[in-house]
Structures are given as structure tokens and as C-alpha cells.
Amino acid sequence: MAEIMEAHGIVIVGGGICGLATALALHRKGIASLVLEKSEVLRAEGAGIGVQANGWRALEELGVADELRKTADLITTYHDVWRQGDNKTTRERYPVRTEFRCLNRKDLIEALAKDLPAGAIRFGCRIATIHDDHPGGHGAVLTMVDGTTMKTKILIGCDGSTNSVVAKYLGLPPVRTIPRPVFRGFTSYPHGHQFENEFLRLRVGGFFIGRLTITDNLVHFFVTMPTPSPGTALSAMDLTEVRDLVLKDLQDHECPAEIIDVVRGSDPESLNLVTKLWYRPPWEVAFGGFQKGAVTVAGDSMHAMGPFIGQGGSAGLEDAIVLARSLARAVDVVDSAGKDDDDREPPREEVIGEAIGAYIRERRLRLVLLSLESYIMGVLLVRSPSPVVKLACIAVLVLLGSKSLRHANFDCGRL
Ligand SMILES: Cc1cc2nc3c(=O)[nH]c(=O)nc-3n(C[C@H](O)[C@H](O)[C@H](O)COP(=O)(O)OP(=O)(O)OC[C@H]3O[C@@H](n4cnc5c(N)ncnc54)[C@H](O)[C@@H]3O)c2cc1C
Missing domain, CATH: 3.50.50.60 (FAD/NAD(P)-binding domain)
Known part of the structure; x- marks a missing residue:
């Protein structure tokens, strides 16, 4: 040695x-x-990150919560839109009961790094x-x-x-890995967007799409794509080419225009792709x-x-x-x-x-x-479980208090 x-x-x-x-x-x-x-340099790619009450409690302890709150508005509503194979659409809206904001990862990383003494990061x-x-x-x-x-x-x-x-x-x-590409980015609205302060979750034709408002002028979106066919080398493509491909797929699946417009108008510098989970x-x-x-x-x-x-x-x-x-x-x-x-x-x-x-x-x-x-949740979203497995999954989620987001109420305590 x-x-x-x-x-x-x-x-x-x-x-x-x-x-x-x-x-x-x-x-x-x-x-x-x-x-x-x-x-x-500090790695800040990945567009947005949702932080719920448990994360905010930890950020409070770290002394960076107040400055980060100034960068992201409260998200007040979950809005779920599920489109089934027969084109039947179910919509559900429910209030977010605890603190939930979507941060720009860059803001989070920089807030954590900036109070460290010089030389603490090599x-x-x-x-x-x-x-x-x-x-x-x-x-x-x-x-x-x-x-x-x-x-x-x-x-x-x-x-x-x-x-x-x-x-x-x-x-x-x-x-372990799951071969599900996720395409993410930010879209800016210099004159303000028209969306509610909500987390819109849309499930359509094998896609799982999310849109989270950050401020009146900034929105984060993600598009989780179905398992790519062998030979589709998304990671070798330019991110704007990936965006074109995603837009075409979303149009083919008759995705609502308000989502397509968000993806189309995204800032090219903010685009990010992960090919596996x-x-x-x-x-x-x-x-x-x-x-x-x-x-x-x-x-x-x-x-x-x-x-x-x-x-x-x-x-x-x-x-x-x-x-x-x-x-x-x-x-x-x-x-x-x-x-x-x-x-x-x-x-x-x-x-x-x-x-x-x-x-x-x-x-x-x-x-x-x-x-x-x-x-x-991954089994339910990514795989197509049998009715028995699906029922068992739902039963466990009920026990875990998933719908009421029990996990977000956790307090890791004082530093
Ligand atoms: C699509 C997607 C969406 C997500 N959304 C959310 C969300 O909304 N909310 C949420 O809370 N979480 C979310 N997550 C999870 C979250 O992003 C991760 O849990 C979090 O980033 C993990 O942070 P980490 O510091 O543990 O690891 P990382 O962020 O992976 O950091 C590891 C660091 O270690 C460095 N490193 C690795 N190997 C070495 C080495 N050998 N030597 C030196 N350095 C090394 C890397 O360069 C990197 O900087 C999401 C994840 C994905 C994939």
C-alpha cells in the first residue's frame, strides 16, 4: 500500500x-x-425535489429552512388524474395537510454547502x-x-x-435497478403561470407525469416513461432530442395540452434524464x-x-x-x-x-x-400486478397510512 x-x-x-x-x-x-x-463542482442536476414536512423539520435543524422557503411556495393540493385503457378518466383532488414545497435541487445543495467552513469540501x-x-x-x-x-x-x-x-x-x-427512464426539467413563466399551487399527478398510457409549481413563475415537471424497447439508447441522445421524443409520445397518447405545453416550453439548460431507478x-x-x-x-x-x-x-x-x-x-x-x-x-x-x-x-x-x-408504490406503478397482489399492496399501504402521508409527519428530533 x-x-x-x-x-x-x-x-x-x-x-x-x-x-x-x-x-x-x-x-x-x-x-x-x-x-x-x-x-x-457541486452537483446540482436533477431539476426539482419535493420536500414534505419531515424534510422541512430536518432543514430547520440545519438552519437553512427559512432561506429555502423563500425560493418555493407552499403546494396546497394534490390533483390526481388517472386515465384507464378505455379512456375513462378518474380525477381526485385533496388538500396537502402538511408543509410541502418543491425545491430547485441547486438551491438546496447550495444552501447546505454555503455555511460549511472553507476547505470542508474537496x-x-x-x-x-x-x-x-x-x-x-x-x-x-x-x-x-x-x-x-x-x-x-x-x-x-x-x-x-x-x-x-x-x-x-x-x-x-x-x-437493484428498474429500467424506467425519468425525464425532468423546469419551465419558466416570466409573466406568471395559470396553475394552482398543486402537485398534478397524471397517469396515462404507461406514463406517469408530475407537475409541481415552485413559484408563480417556475414549474417543475417529470415524465416517467414506460420501459424502453431494447435498443432505444436514450442516454446517448441530446436532451432536447429526448424532449422531442417525449413530446411525440405524449401527443400519441393524447396527453392533455396543459402538460404538453409545459414540457415543450421547458428550459433546455434544466433538462435532466435518469434512465434507471x-x-x-x-x-x-x-x-x-x-x-x-x-x-x-x-x-x-x-x-x-x-x-x-x-x-x-x-x-x-x-x-x-x-x-x-x-x-x-x-x-x-x-x-x-x-x-x-x-x-x-x-x-x-x-x-x-x-x-x-x-x-x-x-x-x-x-x-x-x-x-x-x-x-x-413502485410495484403498483411500474409493474402490472395480479389482482391478488394489487389487493395485498393496497392493504399494506392502508396499514402504513400512505393516503394520509403518515410518513411526512415524522419528526427526527432536535440536532
Ligand atoms: C427521478 C427521481 C426523483 C426523485 N424525487 C425525489 C423527491 O421529490 N423528494 C425526495 O426527497 N427524493 C427524491 N428522489 C430521491 C433523491 O434524489 C435521493 O434520495 C437523493 O438525491 C440522495 O442523496 P444522496 O446524497 O444520498 O446521494 P447522491 O445525491 O447520489 O449523492 C452522492 C454523491 O456522492 C458522490 N460520489 C459517489 N461515489 C463517489 C466516490 N467513489 N468518491 C467520491 N464521491 C463519490 C457523487 O458524485 C454524488 O455527489 C428522487 C430520485 C429520483 C431518481
Whole structure:
């Protein structure tokens, strides 16, 4: 192994929503960390992200909720339009009972990053492999793709769902994929749009379409397409070509003009395409080994759950609060042990290991329930389940309080 170049207390791999939130939560508790991000700049693609009350509670704790509220209006209504094969359309409108706003991901990422101390994020730093610090030890040694190495006492993997090196080090199975392309973007209305402040969800001919108002002048949309036929290389196409293809498909399926116009008028710079959806099945979240000594995971690398209930990002924010709170308690224990008895070296490794264990115990049930709800919603939306399976899925969703969005009422507590 190459000579160790640097040593750190806490390293976070990945500067996405969860990695930045974790670094900010630790910073608010007076604990320093270093975020290693493989991109050269903050990654803010992906258009909009819906944040419900649970996410806003976490953003409050991080001290960024008020500034973010100024960027996005409240969404007050869910508006569901289901068009069946026989062209029969069902419409349902119901009020949103808790805080729900659609943020521009860029605003969220920048708000999380801007209060971090200078040098807290290191860009262009891709971790290739992770090794044990020493046999039986708690920390880890990271090797970057350029061969440099770094030692850390605590390692937090926030490196997302695809090829998470930290999840791999922990022995977690790779996340599963669903080949469903999602095309997203923003449409600007300089003179104001005519839509209600609503989340319109439209299901038509294998497409699942969403339109969320952000402000009077900005709307976010997504179009989840049916499974592409083999050979349709969407990812090789220019995003405006993908938009033309999507528009043609929507017209062929007689999609309402108000949706077609939103997609047609979208800002080319804002367009984004994901060709697959990623998830970790709920049983892996229930039984996964999320800890090895002082190494753990948070966010999508722990519990990728696809977009089906719009909770992946907010669950990562909750992880950040709970993990930072737990680690801060451990630091207090270590500090007070040091003050009580100057001759005795505080049992740092054990205390840190216990703090990470407490974080996982606190998060496990919450994450299993979210993953289960998202998984079942995915089965209903993506597959065509038999009537028996469909009935069973609906029964579980009733138990989970899906219709009343029980998941959004969760409070991860104070930082
Ligand atoms: C179509 C779609 C719609 C969604 N809508 C919503 C929604 O409305 N609301 C919601 O809450 N959630 C939503 N989600 C889920 C949400 O986007 C994710 O849960 C969230 O972005 C995950 O954040 P993360 O920080 O855990 O991972 P990521 O955002 O994937 O960040 C991981 C970071 O780690 C970096 N990285 C990876 N590997 C390495 C490495 N080896 N070395 C260094 N850096 C590395 C990456 O570059 C990246 O910046 C949606 C997801 C999809 C696909």
C-alpha cells in the first residue's frame, strides 16, 4: 500500500444532499469533517425535489429552512388524474395537510454547502477503494483513483446508490435497478403561470407525469416513461432530442395540452434524464449490516428507494440529523471522560462505535417503513400486478397510512 498522505477525524464520501447535510449537521455541533466529492463542482442536476414536512423539520435543524422557503411556495393540493385503457378518466383532488414545497435541487445543495467552513469540501476526489485501518481497528484507509491515500477515524458513506464504495466495503449487496427512464426539467413563466399551487399527478398510457409549481413563475415537471424497447439508447441522445421524443409520445397518447405545453416550453439548460431507478429492497434495509467499527452509511447508499413516495432526499436529511446528534453525544462522553481522569485515555473507538450503532438502531425502523412504502408504490406503478397482489399492496399501504402521508409527519428530533 502507498504511504498514507493525510489523516482526518471524520471523512464523508459524497457531496450530495446527504453528505452535505451530514457535514453541516456536524459543523453545527462544532465537529469538523471533510467531504470528498468526485465531481469538480457541486452537483446540482436533477431539476426539482419535493420536500414534505419531515424534510422541512430536518432543514430547520440545519438552519437553512427559512432561506429555502423563500425560493418555493407552499403546494396546497394534490390533483390526481388517472386515465384507464378505455379512456375513462378518474380525477381526485385533496388538500396537502402538511408543509410541502418543491425545491430547485441547486438551491438546496447550495444552501447546505454555503455555511460549511472553507476547505470542508474537496472536489475532484474519487475514492477507489477502502481498507481497514489495521486488523480489528475501527477506522479506515481510503485510496483515491490517483493512488493517494488518506486515513480516517470515522468514515461516513454518502456516496449514493450507484456503486457506493462504502456500501461495498460494508458488504452490502448492490442496489437493484428498474429500467424506467425519468425525464425532468423546469419551465419558466416570466409573466406568471395559470396553475394552482398543486402537485398534478397524471397517469396515462404507461406514463406517469408530475407537475409541481415552485413559484408563480417556475414549474417543475417529470415524465416517467414506460420501459424502453431494447435498443432505444436514450442516454446517448441530446436532451432536447429526448424532449422531442417525449413530446411525440405524449401527443400519441393524447396527453392533455396543459402538460404538453409545459414540457415543450421547458428550459433546455434544466433538462435532466435518469434512465434507471435505484432501490434497496425493504428486507435489505431491515437486515443490512450498516456498520463496521467506525464506518457507516447514510442517504441513498444506505436506503435508495426510488422516487415513488418522494422521500429519498428527506430521509437522507433525517439521517444527517440523527447521525450528527449521536456522534456529538459520543464526543461529549469522550471529552468528559478525559476531564475526569487525565491519566486514562478515553475509550474513543468503543464510544464512537456505540454512537454509530445507536444511529443505525434509531433509523432502522423508520427506513424500513419508508422503503416498504416506496417499494409497494413502485410495484403498483411500474409493474402490472395480479389482482391478488394489487389487493395485498393496497392493504399494506392502508396499514402504513400512505393516503394520509403518515410518513411526512415524522419528526427526527432536535440536532
Ligand atoms: C427521478 C427521481 C426523483 C426523485 N424525487 C425525489 C423527491 O421529490 N423528494 C425526495 O426527497 N427524493 C427524491 N428522489 C430521491 C433523491 O434524489 C435521493 O434520495 C437523493 O438525491 C440522495 O442523496 P444522496 O446524497 O444520498 O446521494 P447522491 O445525491 O447520489 O449523492 C452522492 C454523491 O456522492 C458522490 N460520489 C459517489 N461515489 C463517489 C466516490 N467513489 N468518491 C467520491 N464521491 C463519490 C457523487 O458524485 C454524488 O455527489 C428522487 C430520485 C429520483 C431518481
